[in-house]
Amino acid sequence: TSNEPAAAPSSAAPAPAPAASGNDQPGEKVVIGFSAPAADHGWIAAIAKNAEAAAKRYSDVEFKPVEPTNDINQQISAVESLIAAKVSALVILPNDGQQLNQVALQATQAGIPVVNLDRVFPDKLAYRTWIGGDNYGMGVAAGHFVGRKLKEKGVSDPVIVEIQGIATLPLTQDRSKGFADALKTYGFSVTAKQDAKFTVETGNQVATSLLQAHKKIDALWNHDDDQGVGVLAAIKEAGRNEFVMVGGAGSLNAMKEIQSGSSVLQATVTYSPTMASSAVRLARLIAQGKGMSDLVENQVPQSITLASETITKENVEKYLPLGFES
Amino acid sequence: MLVMRGIVKQFPGVRALDGVDLDVRAGEVHCLLGQNGAGKSTLIKVLAGVHQPDEGTITFNGAEARPGSPIDAIRLGFATIYQELDLVDGLSVAENIFLGHEHARLGFVDRAAGRRAAREVLERLGHPEIRPNAEVGRLPPAAKQVVSMARALSHDARLIIMDEPSAALAHDEVANLFRIIRELTAQGVAVVYISHRLEEIREIGDRVTVLKDGRTVAVGLPARDTPTSRVVSLMTGRDVEYVFPPRSSRPPGEEVLRVEGLSAPGAFSGVSFSVRAGEIVGLAGLVGSGRSEILEAVYGARRAAGRVLLGGRPVRRGVTHAVRSGMGLAPEERKAQALLLDQSVTANITLGSLPGFARFGWIDRGRERAEAARLADLLDIRPPDTERPVRTLSGGNQQKAVLARWLVGGRRLLLLDEPTRGVDVGARAELYAVIRDLADRGIAVLLVSSEVPEVLGLSDRVLVLREGTVIHEGDAAVLDEHRVLDMIMEGRAA
Amino acid sequence: MSEPTPPVRQAAGARGAQADAARTNLLSGLRGVGELRHLGLFVALALLVAVGLVTRPDAFATASNLVSVLSLAATIGVITVGATFVIIGGGIDLSVGAVMALASVWATTLATQSYGPVVMAVCAVLVGTGAGLVNGLLIAYGRLVPFIATLAMLVAARGLAQRMSDRKTQLVQQPDNGAIVSLSTTRVLGIPLLVYVFALVVVLGWVVLNRTTFGRRTYAVGGNPEAARLAGIDVRRHTMLLYALSGLCCGIAAILIMARTTTGSSTHGDLYELDAIAAVIIGGTLLTGGRGTIMGSILGLLIFTLITNLFILNGLNTSDQLIAKGLIIVVAVLLQRRNLKERAP
Amino acid sequence: MSEPTPPVRQAAGARGAQADAARTNLLSGLRGVGELRHLGLFVALALLVAVGLVTRPDAFATASNLVSVLSLAATIGVITVGATFVIIGGGIDLSVGAVMALASVWATTLATQSYGPVVMAVCAVLVGTGAGLVNGLLIAYGRLVPFIATLAMLVAARGLAQRMSDRKTQLVQQPDNGAIVSLSTTRVLGIPLLVYVFALVVVLGWVVLNRTTFGRRTYAVGGNPEAARLAGIDVRRHTMLLYALSGLCCGIAAILIMARTTTGSSTHGDLYELDAIAAVIIGGTLLTGGRGTIMGSILGLLIFTLITNLFILNGLNTSDQLIAKGLIIVVAVLLQRRNLKERAP
Ligand SMILES: Nc1ncnc2c1ncn2[C@@H]1O[C@H](COP(=O)(O)OP(=O)(O)OP(=O)(O)O)[C@@H](O)[C@H]1O
Ligand SMILES: Nc1ncnc2c1ncn2[C@@H]1O[C@H](COP(=O)(O)OP(=O)(O)OP(=O)(O)O)[C@@H](O)[C@H]1O
């Protein structure tokens, strides 16, 4: 949240150690085009900011973002305009990988390397490198945390509730699948799930009714810490604290709740927007024909999946600097 | 009391008022006469603050008055009954009467007081049967007119302007209206009265001002002593014989319409009659006696029991079938029921017979325009520009456009509901001739009019209705106005 | 002829018979139609309640569930009251959700929050009313079509809210400004304060609409603006005030949403405009203006809220919810229609 | 009286003079007003173009940028044509985006795709028309308020689309069904085929609205349904056909969106209803029906599309874009208003 009195450090990743092989040294000038959905959500906003901040670090990068939009048709146009502008590399976080596939393919065919961020294009010909979070892994991490907690308490036949993000996104479906699969290893299953829409208000609305539907809950996984603010408000309003709640993504706010130790929110599983910084760096390297200096290979790998980590009271200190403001 | 000098009002493309003078004295009924489109309504709208004049001065009781809005006019003490009904359908009678000057304390409406006051005004107007709580949208046109009058009376006005208040009223109601007007003038209130019915002018008017083409052609003529022919020639600029066209000498042709046992609960019952080709049949009756509803039932626009046969064959229910089988209805409320105000005169005229101008759905616009222009010319629609939106025509010319719709060829039966409402004398004579001419060409006509002389003069045969039943049927030539009035008022069959 | 002629009265009397019969059902004229309409809505509500009782006997009819339905309805309910005025007045306000979002963001900036909860609430109300006033000015004096003017406001208010908040969710700082949040957490007689606020707005709205000149004139302005003007009503000023009133309601709603979510955010109130308008119309108000009731709108809204509540209680997924919601809307309105007199074809 | 009487004719001639003078200004009646209106839109478009030329002289006026503006406008443009008919006919269709989504999903199910591109296209069109027909039946014969009926369809169609697609995005299978995609990728004279489809729909829409009995009746039904009914028009049937026509346009738009995105998805066309209605209204069509032009709607839409394009070219951020967009809408409409004669206050 933006109005924390002790203004949090920029949500951009902290300056990492310089790359070993001098990859940070200025090289050939490159223009990096960037297209993402509209920033009406803390996580997406952090993506856009991180990308821009990463680009600013390099004197040899000209950053060219286009209008973020939630309309596929417009995002296609936006990417088309970047292709027409003949940028050196493209970083695309598509609204929907399937739907942007065609235009990404066009870019690749026009000789512009595409770094696919987060939501994947189905066609491997459409992009040079994919970097993103592990949605399935996120569900798995949340599932394990819940499973372990409930086993510790010795609950049998627990009521487990899941509040999803936007139901029509493949990432939502991956998260839910990972969650269910992990729970299965403990012999548990999800009792009820509902989708909110990634906003505080919808999170609040869905949680309000779900709490009515289930008078006693053992565990609740909320896919997204942005909507989590609303979910937590609903929980407090209903005066409920009998269950364990797990968040998703890793916002600063969620981390602070975890840190306080008095909240039902005991953990969150990361899906870090720092991936955008990495994506811009990769695009630069690819455009300049460099590789990743810690790897043996001379070229940037074809895909990079970030691990989803579980933040709890124990390790939250370490993650606080990475938390994004929702 | 009121003096208007050199009033000019320009509309896009039309100089509606071109230097009009008007003098109204306290306590008189000042009549405003003129053909359709002469500028009468425009003049009174200038007075009511609806339009701002481009030139000219208005003085009221010696002081310069320039109503910039209806509120100003009301504050000056002008109350207006507009030609086109100006009521809010969703509100009750009482709320309509006191709209804008509600009985209220600190913004809170005192509804009981409003109802009481409304009942008083309505009683004064002779209509205690109109409930103050009734929703205005559900009232018949005549009752709406009464509510409009009640609203004007509810203001403590020093000048009351009435734009064709009698057009929607029947004979007895008009008498009622006159009684009120006399009461008002006795109290020193001045009344500006517009009507196309010259006999009314003679009865109620004190002085007459005549407008023609936006100019005053006569000021302050004595209403009772000026011969009708002079008034008419002032209005029209020519001599019009205010007579009905001669009835056809030929015997009527075969039966076109046959109605058997037509009944609709609460409106009319057991109505049977027939109309032959070349015959004009008139329906006479009081307002609310069910005449309009009979026309609508025949036309298939209203549910009713009984049979309707056209040319010996039953008509399938529904207006579409009625029109396809050759009927046409000119309804009584032209704005609400007949006109597309934003569309051109041409589009309005051809609306009922579009397929006749089209091939495979494609409209032949040349033919359409030519036909519309022919009819506009025939009925003397002014201005004669048929591409102009109907909204910009005066009331009477709008009425002519409605009639013109069914004069496009191919009709076998015309149902005319108050066809001359708001039409000036000159045009009226022409309309009569047109209607008679249509009949002579073999079309059957069923006519409703609240003006008994019109029904008698134009029809071949008359049906007299009372409370939804036919109480008399007979040759129009042998009836006279008094007998018909007796029948419809007292229920005495001749 | 100072006495009305007997035939006229008689004729009216005869035809009056059926009307009188009808009147025993109806209270009077317009309001009668209103109640008849509401009957259909009550039937629809009753059906939904019955479904709730059958499918989730344990969870549905509990006091806490009903309270939570009312809490959910409160925010948009307040907005619906304003929307009812605007729509009866012949307009439409698409900007309600965005204006509420803007008000919530403005009221939760650090600067505003530093003055405490009262200033925050006043700020929300002023921002809402101000935005409404701008709508009203554009529509009444700039003669913009309401649809376009308020659509422009929707877009611009969301943009401004995003700018102000830097696209972040702004937390209400507790405990300093906890008074705002306590609207949602403090209960009197087991009912959160914000439900009382909602009830108060509804009652005030009803009184203004039905018992004041402002309300009567709203019907006139919507039903026949030309007639209203001729009757000496300042139609433009009135129109402007209607939009300001709608904005005021958005401001109040912003306070409630801050209380419920403990945040101000540019994403609040997404698509409220459609929900509010739908509730108003299901409640029997005509989009063409001149007719309608507050009661109907609120019943319409409760139907919507109850549908969602039932779905979640029964664990239906969103897709099925959407399909069912579409069908239920149609059935509810058809039910309502059955209760109205058939017009001639 | 087969010949008009001489005095009448004479009089008509004399009075004709002033009218003729008027006619020289206006081309002809309503259409004259229409063109006058469009002048305002053209001015607004010209201003936007000027802004484009000044801010991005390199990128704006290129053929490829103009083509991409048109491609972007094509999908919603086709829908706007249908929406223009519905709105002139006195109705409103909120379901356009959802129906397009449903049609795109239905046409891209594996079962449909197995029959090849022609069947896919036919399927999209049939689904669209079918949904429109349901709207039309509910509104014309079920007497539901258009706003509610089509809102219900919006909700239900999205739900159904989600169900059919299992909430996944369905790819158009290439090369088998590449013919669909080639609408977007194949260019004739440098212009993608789908722009031609768009142009064809606009021209057909214009012809139907202005040159056929169907179009004429649409104005009548929207302008005064009672008058239309009494003039023998089957108002209900016509109303039903209007919604079917709108559905048909959604079906065609579904083909275009499949071509552009190579997918069918339940998320396609989100909020198209607002954009389409806004374009229609900016184009001078009244929401109350009875007035309006296809040209106006298309110009309105192009203004919207151009605004977005300019923003993309100039790299404005979303929040500023939204604020600017709100202001531009207001200014565009005010410009248009300036060109209209002032009506009496
Ligand atoms: N709003 C307007 N815009 C353009 N022209 C108008 C408008 N109102 C009236 N006119 C024109 O002004 C002239 C005078 O019309 P007005 O309504 O005053 O006639 P009138 O004398 O009342 O006729 P009638 O007896 O038919 O009611 C007509 O030519 C009419 O077409
Ligand atoms: N829409 C309506 N709602 C309620 N009652 C109506 C309605 N229309 C007509 N009536 C009733 O039916 C009666 C018959 O009306 P109708 O219009 O047929 O009378 P009419 O003889 O044609 O009189 P007018 O000269 O006013 O046309 C009216 O007095 C009225 O009470």
Ligand SMILES: [Mg+2]
């Ligand atoms: Mg007049």
Ligand SMILES: [Mg+2]
């Ligand atoms: Mg009648």
